[in-house]
Amino acid sequence: MKPVKYQFLVNWGDTDAAGIVYYPNYYKWMDQASHHLFSIHGYKVSELFKNEKMGLPLLEAKCQFKSPLFFEDEVYVLSIVKEIRNKVFIIEHEFKKGDIEIANGYEIRAWTDFSNGKPKAVSIPEVVRLAFFGDESDRKII
C-alpha cells in the first residue's frame, strides 16, 4: 500500500493574526485527507454514512508542527492506513510544502455504527480490511 496524496491551498481564513496558519486547521486537513484516502480505496464516507449509517469518529489525534504555513501556500498531505485493529484504523499523515517538512500526525478512528442513535464501535469487516491491505506481501498481521 502506498500513501495517498491530498493537495490544498492555504486559504485566507486559515491564517491568524500572527500571519501563519491557526493550528486546529491541521486537524481539519487531516480529516479531509482521511476522507480522501477512504474514497481512493473505494469507501466514500458520504455514501457509507448515508447508506449504512457507518462513520469514522476519532478516538485520538496528534500532530507535530515543524515549519509554519502561510496564505496561498501550496501544500500536500501523504496519508496512509498504518494499521487496522479489530475496530480501529490508525492513519498517518505527513504535510509537505515542496520538499519542506511542515507537520506530521496521526488519527485513530473507530469503525462506528450510527444506526441506533448512540454511536457504537464495531468490528471492521474483512472486505474493508482487504481494501487497504489486500496485497498479502505488505499486509501487517496484528
Added chain:
Amino acid sequence: MKPVKYQFLVNWGDTDAAGIVYYPNYYKWMDQASHHLFSIHGYKVSELFKNEKMGLPLLEAKCQFKSPLFFEDEVYVLSIVKEIRNKVFIIEHEFKKGDIEIANGYEIRAWTDFSNGKPKAVSIPEVVRLAFFGDESDRKII
C-alpha cells in the same frame, strides 16, 4: 419585545493575517446570537431539533461591516425578531464594542420540518409566534 444581548470574546482563531476578524465569523456569531435569542424566548433549538425535528435554516443573510474587530475584543450583539411571516422569521443583529458600532445585519430563517429527510418549510405555529409577539401593543400585523 426588547433586543436580547449575546456577549462574546474575539478568539485568536477568529482573526486573519491582516490582524482583524475574518469576515465569515460575523455570520457564525449571528447564528449563535439567534440560537441564544430563541432560547431566551423559550425555544431551545437543540430540543426543537431533537424532539420535533424542527430547525431554522437560512434563506438569506446580510451583514454590513463598520469597524474592524481584534483579538480579545469584548463584543455584544443585540438581536431581535423583527417580523414573523407565515413560514419565516426576520432577525436583526447589531454588533457593538462598548459604544462603537461594529456591524449590523439580518437573517431570514424558515421554520423547517426535517422529519422526512428532505427539509420542508411549514407554517409557524401560533404558540411560537406568541412567544415573540405576545404583547399585542408591539405586535406587528403582516
Added chain:
Amino acid sequence: MKPVKYQFLVNWGDTDAAGIVYYPNYYKWMDQASHHLFSIHGYKVSELFKNEKMGLPLLEAKCQFKSPLFFEDEVYVLSIVKEIRNKVFIIEHEFKKGDIEIANGYEIRAWTDFSNGKPKAVSIPEVVRLAFFGDESDRKII
C-alpha cells in the same frame, strides 16, 4: 469579462447536525472564490498583502440560499467583478451543483492600505481597474 469558476468539494466539517452545510461556510467560499478571481486577473492577494500591504476587507456581504448542500457534493462558484467604484469592488458569486442553483450572493470590498497600522480605504489604481475592465467593449462606466 467572463465569470471565473472556483470549484470545491463539501467537506465533513462544513456540515452541521441537520446534515446540511452550516451557512457561514458560504461566506468562506465567497471569500475563497474572490481570492481565486483576483489571482486569475493577475493579483494574487497574498503577494499584494506581503509586498504592498494592500488588502481587500469587506464592507458588506449578502447571500441567498436556494437549495441545501450535503457532504461530498461537488460545487462550483461563478464569480465576477460587477462594478469598480473609486475605492470599492462589487463582486457577484453564483453557487451551482451541476445545473442546480444552490445560492447567490455578493461582496463589497474596499481597496485598503494596511501599511500604517490602521486600515485605510484608498482609490483603486487604474492598472488594477484595467485588469478587470480592460476590454472597452464590456467596460462599465461609473
Added chain:
Amino acid sequence: MKPVKYQFLVNWGDTDAAGIVYYPNYYKWMDQASHHLFSIHGYKVSELFKNEKMGLPLLEAKCQFKSPLFFEDEVYVLSIVKEIRNKVFIIEHEFKKGDIEIANGYEIRAWTDFSNGKPKAVSIPEVVRLAFFGDESDRKII
C-alpha cells in the same frame, strides 16, 4: 498551582452531519482555554503580541476523545501549565460535561519572538515562569 476553568456552550456550527462535534473543534477549545489560562496568570496574549510581538505557536498537540459532545452541551475545560522548559510550555487540558469525562489532551507551545518577520523560539523569562510556578512548594524542577 491549580487548574483554571474555561466554560463554553457547544454551538450549532461545531456539530457535523453525524450530530456530534466535529473533532478539530476540540483543538480550537484547547487554544481558547490556553489563552484564558495565560490571561488568568497575568499574561493576556493579545497584549503580549501587540506590545512585545511575543506569541505562543504550537509545536505539538494531542487529544483523546472519550465521549461525544452534542449541540448546546455545557462543557468546561480544566487547564494547567504542567511543565515549563527553557523555551517551551506543556499545557494539559481536561474536558468535562458535568461529571462525564469528555476528552483530554495537551499542547506544547514555544515562547516565540515574532518581531523579525521569521518566528523564533526564545528562552522564557524568569518573571513569566514565576507567574505560573511562583509557589516554590509545588514548583517542578526541570
